[in-house]
Amino acid sequence: MSAGGVGARDRLSRARRRLPGVSPAAVLWLTAVWVLLWGSLDVLNVVGGVLVALVVLVLFPLPRVDLRLRLRPLAFTILVVRFLADLVRASVEVAWLAVRPGPVSRGVVMDLELASDDAFLQTLTAEMVSLVPGSVVIDLEPGTRLLTLHALGVRTRAQAERVRHKVRAQEARVLRALHPDPEALLDPRRRRHTPGAEVTG
Amino acid sequence: MTLTDALDVLGLVFLLLGALLCLAAAIGLLRFPDLLTRMHAGTKPQVLGLLLVLVGVGLRSRSGLDVGMLLLIGVFQLLTIPAGSHMVGRAGFRTGQVAPTDIHPGRRDDPA
Numbered sequence: 001m002s003a004g005g006v007g008a009r010d011r012l013s014r015a016r017r018r019l020p021g022v023s024p025a026a027v028l029w030l031t032a033v034w035v036l037l038w039g040s041l042d043v044l045n046v047v048g049g050v051l052v053a054l055v056v057l058v059l060f061p062l063p064r065v066d067l068r069l070r071l072r073p074l075a076f077t078i079l080v081v082r083f084l085a086d087l088v089r090a091s092v093e094v095a096w097l098a099v100r101p102g103p104v105s106r107g108v109v110m111d112l113e114l115a116s117d118d119a120f121l122q123t124l125t126a127e128m129v130s131l132v133p134g135s136v137v138i139d140l141e142p143g144t145r146l147l148t149l150h151a152l153g154v155r156t157r158a159q160a161e162r163v164r165h166k167v168r169a170q171e172a173r174v175l176r177a178l179h180p181d182p183e184a185l186l187d188p189r190r191r192r193h194t195p196g197a198e199v200t201g
Numbered sequence: 202m203t204l205t206d207a208l209d210v211l212g213l214v215f216l217l218l219g220a221l222l223c224l225a226a227a228i229g230l231l232r233f234p235d236l237l238t239r240m241h242a243g244t245k246p247q248v249l250g251l252l253l254v255l256v257g258v259g260l261r262s263r264s265g266l267d268v269g270m271l272l273l274i275g276v277f278q279l280l281t282i283p284a285g286s287h288m289v290g291r292a293g294f295r296t297g298q299v300a301p302t303d304i305h306p307g308r309r310d311d312p313a
Contacts, residue, residue, distance in 0.1 A: 036269040091249035094241050095222055098229030107238055109294070130283035131248060136240045137283065138290040150237040150290065 027053045067120060069178045076177040086132035093133055097153065107152040109138065112164045114145040114171055115185040121178060122147075125171045132170060134163050212260035219253030222246040236293045240286045248282050251275075 027050060034049030035041055097105055114122055119142050126137045126147060139148035151163040175182040229242025255271045262268070 033273060036266060036273050039266050039270055041266065087245070087249055090245040091222055092246075094229060095225030095246040098225050098232055098242055098246070104232050104234055105238070106234060107241075109237070126287070127280070127283040130244055130286060131279070133245075136237065136244060136290060137287050138237070138294050139287075148294070150240070152238060152241045 022054065022057045026057055029053075030056060068118075068180055069120075070180045072177055075173070079173045079177040082173060083128055083132070090131065090133040094152070105153045107150050108154050108160065109148065109150050110154075110160050110163070111146055111148040112167060114140075114147055115168075116171065116175060116179065117142075117145065118179070121171075121174055124178075125167075125174050128174065129167050129170055132166070135167060208260050212257045215253045215257030215260060217257075219250045219255075219257060222250030222253065226250060237290055240290050244282055244286045248278060251278055 030053035031046065031049035034052055035045050038045045114125065116122055116125070122140060122142060122145070126140050129135050129147070129149065130137045134153070135149045135151050137147065137149050140146070147167070149163075149167070151160060154160050154163060172182070172186055175185060179185065223246070226242050226246040229246065230239050233239045233242055252275050255275050259268045259271045262271075
């Protein structure tokens, strides 16, 4: 029994070395997607799903993402609930701006600097910012952490400041939900390297 | 009125609301003046409209795997729509189709 287990593990690790991009979780997820797309759970779909998942993962290997995340359930719930509420509010607002009589509104292009260096968290923030009120992401440069976005209905600097504040709050919610040490980035006294901070006056 | 009827009516309400939001998104695409404002119409009411339609269909179908498929559509919609609008917006921005940055609110620690 134990010898068989060791043998199986050995074979598994050898297969791993030969197929570095194929992770069991990815196979499971792609198989689940395949079965859901066919809409019925039977042997043929599951076997076909596993085969398709393996072919996809071997032919289109993804770059390895180094995820150093810590999920905090409470903060994550806040993030999701707040996001859904924001999504509804944004949709109703933009829908009203589209159909209301009178002149249509314009917006401005603005940019701001994100707090996080992590590409995954930056992406998540940018995706969410695109779906919440007032902003659509245009560009994100991971190196400089500069997020360029378009703000709808903004005319004055104070309004732009408000949009910037909202985006920061969105990023803070993402960081509090998933970053291992959010306060290191969010607490101004603990931020380690702040480009531009030494430039005063 | 049985539970099934109630779910049917609720599903219809969701379908109607979703369709109205998609209509508003389409009107926005026509009425908004430039590329970037149109991206607002194309992302927000459109996404929520589709999600509401999916919820409506789910309430009326109630088979586990069908609901799974609807969930899948919703998740991929939320993942791909911002990325798509981002690509369109960036292409317009980098090729000079839209106005350059009007407001630079400055760096995080900029006191001004």
